[in-house]
Amino acid sequence: MGRAFVYVIIGGGVAAGYAAHEFVKRGVAHGELCIISEEPVAPYERPALSKGYLLPEAPARLPSFHCCVGTNEERLAPKWYKENGIELILGTRVKSADVRRKTLLTATGETISYKYLIVATGARALKLEEFGVNGLDAPNVCYLRDLADADRLVDVMQSCSGGNAVVIGGGYIGMECAASLVINKLNATMVFPEAQCMARLFTSRIASYYEEFYQSKGVKFIKGTVLTSFDFSSEGKVTAVNLRDGSKLPADMVVVGIGIRPNTSLFEGQLTMEKGGIKVNGKMQSSNTSVYAIGDVAAFPVKIVGETRRLEHVDSARKSARHAVAAIMEPEKTGEFDYLPFFYSRVFTLSWQFYGDNAGEVVHFGDFSGHTFGAYWINKGHLVGSFLEGGTKEQYEAIAQTTRLKPKIEDLAELERQGLGFALSV
Numbered sequence: 154m155g156r157a158f159v160y161v162i163i164g165g166g167v168a169a170g171y172a173a174h175e176f177v178k179r180g181v182a183h184g185e186l187c188i189i190s191e192e193p194v195a196p197y198e199r200p201a202l203s204k205g206y207l208l209p210e211a212p213a214r215l216p217s218f219h220c221c222v223g224t225n226e227e228r229l230a231p232k233w234y235k236e237n238g239i240e241l242i243l244g245t246r247v248k249s250a251d252v253r254r255k256t257l258l259t260a261t262g263e264t265i266s267y268k269y270l271i272v273a274t275g276a277r278a279l280k281l282e283e284f285g286v287n288g289l290d291a292p293n294v295c296y297l298r299d300l301a302d303a304d305r306l307v308d309v310m311q312s313c314s315g316g317n318a319v320v321i322g323g324g325y326i327g328m329e330c331a332a333s334l335v336i337n338k339l340n341a342t343m344v345f346p347e348a349q350c351m352a353r354l355f356t357s358r359i360a361s362y363y364e365e366f367y368q369s370k371g372v373k374f375i376k377g378t379v380l381t382s383f384d385f386s387s388e389g390k391v392t393a394v395n396l397r398d399g400s401k402l403p404a405d406m407v408v409v410g411i412g413i414r415p416n417t418s419l420f421e422g423q424l425t426m427e428k429g430g431i432k433v434n435g436k437m438q439s440s441n442t443s444v445y446a447i448g449d450v451a452a453f454p455v456k457i458v459g460e461t462r463r464l465e466h467v468d469s470a471r472k473s474a475r476h477a478v479a480a481i482m483e484p485e486k487t488g489e490f491d492y493l494p495f496f497y498s499r500v501f502t503l504s505w506q507f508y509g510d511n512a513g514e515v516v517h518f519g520d521f522s523g524h525t526f527g528a529y530w531i532n533k534g535h536l537v538g539s540f541l542e543g544g545t546k547e548q549y550e551a552i553a554q555t556t557r558l559k560p561k562i563e564d565l566a567e568l569e570r571q572g573l574g575f576a577l578s579v
């Protein structure tokens with residue numbers, strides 16, 4: 154026995170929320186759309202979990218950050234799904250999928266069939282065990298991917314105020330959590346293998362600025378090494394972190410942010426994969442024409458860089474979701490997804506945005522000892538990427554528009570002299 158829907162979305166994260174909104178905007182009929190999510194709550198803006206959710210005072214809590222508040226649109230509380238005739242099956246994992254039969258089997262034993270399937274299963278946090286370090290069961294080792302992780306992180310943080318926190322990983326989670334730990338009055342030490350934070354995006358000059366700012370807030374950095382093991386108390390709590398360089402850091406808690414893996418396992422052997430995700434075309438359609446993929450799990454052609462990429466950021470989740478729904482509901486009117494990659498972060502009083510591709514030569518500009526500075530990336534004679542810290546709304550719009558245009562750059566010294574003025578004049 155089972156139910157049948159015209160459209161089914163697996164996953165109830167950011168991409169699912171924006172897809173549902175787009176379905177309703179485009180007039181989906183009551184009873185046609187179903188969302189199946191392992192999480193117990195309606196789709197929400199995941200970025201809130203490493204920012205507002207961790208604040209010691211007036212922290213963000215649901216329902217305040219359900220999708221689509223992140224783009225200043227209506228907030229889709231559970232009631233909204235009901236009012237729009239969308240079946241929201243929460244707290245339910247899809248166990249298997251058969252794309253030939255167009256059916257899904259849930260962990261509760263229900264078979265759900267579809268005409269069109271949208272895969273929005275996102276990603277899971279990589280665990281230390283996958284690098285041979287034991288510690289998964291320790292109550293004071295925290296990861297951060299979903300609401301349950303965030304609740305646990307808040308509890309652990311509150312239980313060791315004034316204590317020592319070790320942050321493993323120098324990427325997005327590491328940087329945003331280290332800031333929150335300090336704001337919550339813990340001593341934070343960041344440990345990562347690279348020579349600088351945010352190594353995949355920041356230049357060493359940009360990274361130095363953030364590291365110095367963090368140090369001024371009390372964060373310590375131990376770079377170029379990884380943890381090899383933990384020391385445990387008799388109750389199984391981690392008490393210290395042992396590093397490959399032989400040092401030992403006392404720890405009341407540990408936060409781990411060492412990257413993610415897309416949740417593709419339901420479709421391995423059934424759909425074509427690329428870059429660790431489900432390969433889709435410019436309509437977000439997979440190798441099976443009834444199956445679409447959006448958000449972190451999708452590897453799509455990023456036209457502006459001329460490559461298929463998987464992007465792990467919220468703007469791409471939102472826009473790929475809207476595009477897939479447009480392509481399904483109005484195929485003739487919907488062209489190829491033409492996306493300008495956009496990443497951002499906000500920590501302490503800092504705020505940066507990046508657009509495009511960080512490939513080629515770099516030209517820095519602005520005041521690195523002050524508040525507003527940035528960089529352009531120039532590849533094969535064209536400006537392909539822009540970074541700006543401390544910009545105004547208009548300045549961020551200007552770097553986005555300039556990057557989209559990929560202007561020809563003949564004189565790097567002149568570009569450096571013009572700095573932000575270049576983007577404002579294009």
Ligand code: FAD
Nearest residue numbers: 164165166167168191199200247274275448449465466467
């Ligand atoms: P997700 O939002 O992860 O949703 C996936 C959903 O699928 C989840 O609900 C999951 O439970 C469900 N699921 C998975 N497998 C199954 C299954 N088999 N059955 C049923 N359900 C399933 N990006 C930015 O650009 N800026 C930020 O500031 C930012 N902050 C972030 C902060 C945190 C703490 C995290 C974790 C991410 C952040 N990101 C940020 C990244 C951004 O949130 C993701 O790119 C975005 O959430 C991807 O959306 P998605 O819908 O593809 O995946």
Ligand code: NDP
Nearest residue numbers: 284322323324325326327345346379410411412465497498
């Ligand atoms: P990232 O990929 O950003 O960073 C992972 C970091 O951990 C890298 O510095 C990586 O180094 C390092 N690392 C890898 N293996 C180890 C190891 N064994 N020991 C120590 N360090 C290690 O992933 P995060 O976990 O920080 O973030 C998870 C997801 O959440 C990402 O998709 C990210 O986009 C998203 N996110 C985005 C935010 C934003 O956009 N503002 C905010 C928060 C999360 P190396 O590069 O050498 O592998």
